[in-house]
Amino acid sequence: xxxxxVLVINSGSSSLKFQLVDPDSGISRATxxxxxxxxxxxxxxxxxxxxxxxxxxxxDDGVDLADCGLVAVGHRVVHGGNQFxxxxxxxxxxxxxxxxxxxxxxxxxxxxxxxxxxxxxxxPDTPHIAVFDTAFFHHLPPAAATYAIDRELAQAWEIRxxxxxxxxxxxxxAQAAAxxxxxxxxxxxxxxxxxxxxxxxxxxxGRPVETSMGLTPLEGLVMGTRSGDIDPGVYSYLWRTAKMNxxxxxxxxxxxxGVLGLAGERDFRRLRSMIESGxxxxxxxxxxxxxxxxxxxxxxxxxxxxTDVVTFTAGIGEHDAAVRRDALAGLVELGIELDEGRNVDGxxxxxxxxxxxxxxxxxxxxNEELAIARDCVSVL
Ligand code: ADP
Numbered sequence: 001x002x003x004x005x006v007l008v009i010n011s012g013s014s015s016l017k018f019q020l021v022d023p024d025s026g027i028s029r030a031t032x033x034x035x036x037x038x039x040x041x042x043x044x045x046x047x048x049x050x051x052x053x054x055x056x057x058x059x060d061d062g063v064d065l066a067d068c069g070l071v072a073v074g075h076r077v078v079h080g081g082n083q084f085x086x087x088x089x090x091x092x093x094x095x096x097x098x099x100x101x102x103x104x105x106x107x108x109x110x111x112x113x114x115x116x117x118x119x120x121x122x123x124p125d126t127p128h129i130a131v132f133d134t135a136f137f138h139h140l141p142p143a144a145a146t147y148a149i150d151r152e153l154a155q156a157w158e159i160r161x162x163x164x165x166x167x168x169x170x171x172x173x174a175q176a177a178a179x180x181x182x183x184x185x186x187x188x189x190x191x192x193x194x195x196x197x198x199x200x201x202x203x204x205x206g207r208p209v210e211t212s213m214g215l216t217p218l219e220g221l222v223m224g225t226r227s228g229d230i231d232p233g234v235y236s237y238l239w240r241t242a243k244m245n246x247x248x249x250x251x252x253x254x255x256x257x258g259v260l261g262l263a264g265e266r267d268f269r270r271l272r273s274m275i276e277s278g279x280x281x282x283x284x285x286x287x288x289x290x291x292x293x294x295x296x297x298x299x300x301x302x303x304x305x306x307t308d309v310v311t312f313t314a315g316i317g318e319h320d321a322a323v324r325r326d327a328l329a330g331l332v333e334l335g336i337e338l339d340e341g342r343n344v345d346g347x348x349x350x351x352x353x354x355x356x357x358x359x360x361x362x363x364x365x366x367n368e369e370l371a372i373a374r375d376c377v378s379v380l
Contacts, residue, residue, distance in 0.1 A: 004069040005029055006373035007123075009051075010076040011115030013107060014038060016050040020063060020070075023373040029068070030061045031369075047114040051122060065123070073119055073128045074376040076167070076368070077112045078217065079105035080132030082158055087135075087375040090116060090128040098130070104158070105216060107254060129376040133217075136170040137163030137201075137208050144210045161219070163211035165193045168313065169201045171371040175364045176311045177206075179349060187308050190300045192293070193366065194323065195314035196224035196266065200293075202300040210303045212296055218253060221296060222289040224266035227257035229292070259285045268316050268323065290326045297327060301334055307359050310336065312352075313366040324352065328361065335359045 003022060010017040019031040034050040034057075036042040044050050058065065075090070081101035088094055095116060102109045112130075120128050137145075145161045147154060154160065169191050176191070177184040184206040191201045198221040202210040212220025212228075222228045230253065238244045244252070252261075260266040263285030265274060274282035301307055312324055321344045328336050335358035342352040353361035 002069055004071045004377075006072045006074050006376050007065070007070060007126075008074045008076070008369040008372045008376075009054075009115055009119060010369075011047060011050075011111045013111045016047065016054060016115060018054045018058075019369040020058065020068070021369050021373045023370070023377045026367070026370050028369070030058055030063050032057045032061075047111065048118045051115065051118045055122065070123075070126055072373075072376040072380060073123055073126055074372040075112060075116050075119070075128060075130050076133065076372055077116075077130045078108035078133045078164060079162065080130075080134045080138075081162075082160075084130070084132050085135045085138035087129050087131045087379045089379055090120070090130050094130070104162075107250075108217070127376075127380065129379055131167060131372045131375045133164045133166050134162040136166030137161075137211050139207065140211065141209055147214070159215055161211070161214040163199070163201070163208065164213045164217040165197065165199045165201075166208075167368045167371045167375070168193050168366040169199070169203070169208065169211070171368070172311055172313045172364045172366050173201075173203045173206065175349065176309050176362050179351075179362060179364065180309060180360060182308070188304045188306050189308060190297065190304070190310045192297070192310065192312050192317055192327070193314045194221075194293075194312065194317035194320075197226070198223045198228075198293075198314075198316070200296045200300060202303045204304065210300060222292045223258040225255050225258045225260045227253045227261070259289055261285075262288060268320050272320075272322065290323070293323075293327045297331075298334075307335070309360045309362060311362045311364050313364050318363055318365050324361075324363075336361060 005020050006023050008019045008021060014037050015033055015035045017033040020029040034044055034053045037044050037050045038046060044053060079101060081104055083097060098113050116128060147159060172191050173189055174184055176189055177187045189203045193199050197217055200212045200221060201208050218226050220228050235249055238249050263271055263282040265271050271282050271286060275286055316323055324343055325338060328338050337354045337357040338352055338361060339354045349364050351360060351362055
């Protein structure tokens, strides 16, 4: 078979990441990102300009999109609402429906839709496919998907726990089962996706039974700039007493909270040097992050009852040995024992628990672009 490629596009509010990937071999032919879209100092005013720049970058890389076996353009879309839980071929009707569900993800979906509209103009003859971050969690058990609020109100406004990072949780959980040489159907697992955004999931036989993000990607773990779980009473208190409006509160919780809000820094490499030089705020930010993570691990061990494997993935999960150590320290009675040598040394997919640990602990690099590309070819 001749080489075929999928162009995967991930449009965020101020950045556009792209990758040209062979869905069969998994080999990435080209990758890049255009940042600072729409920022005052930037020469990239909007997503149209960003995508044109991305195409120039591909051309500079020697990629001819007209002659590289391009079979699809895959678009990462954060929120699929209740409607979309499969990779979906994009046409005008689907795009209109995406506009309709945008209020569910006002920070995330509009830039993705913009990216889709521009990409369809630039590549009109290639199928464009949307892959949703919520899709994997569509069939969460009702007890896990339901908020304990007024039932009719929740139904009227489609308020439920949707879950995000689904492409990563699905891909990594399948990789973990394959690494253990066990059929996915028989593995109970916890996946910890720790990047700038962070989420945890509990998965039984390849199907998620719990996940930490909810209606929006704000719930759950402490993240780079997001608070994660917070008493909803904080909203009304800030509104009523601090006189902040809803946009200001939302922006504070999404962009100025989490580790950045506590420590003034969100990158865990720099956070580490700050802690080492005695910065108390950095230490507290890190401790709050770890404490929340441990609470979730404990909760998910209880949700699962029996757990075969706990897997770390994404930027922090794959690279920060101290986070992995602190997240799982002292859990021998719960069946988890890390091998510090394996934790610190090595890279890529590997076991980091001792041979005697009842629960296996793995590091598995995520690859959302490849997973999206494979989702795309599955609908062609
Ligand atoms: P995104 O959610 O943007 O896809 P990533 O999964 O790429 O995020 O994770 C990015 C984060 O991973 C960085 O902000 C940084 O905190 C962390 N990170 C990346 N490399 C390392 C490293 N070598 N050591 C510690 N943390 C790292």
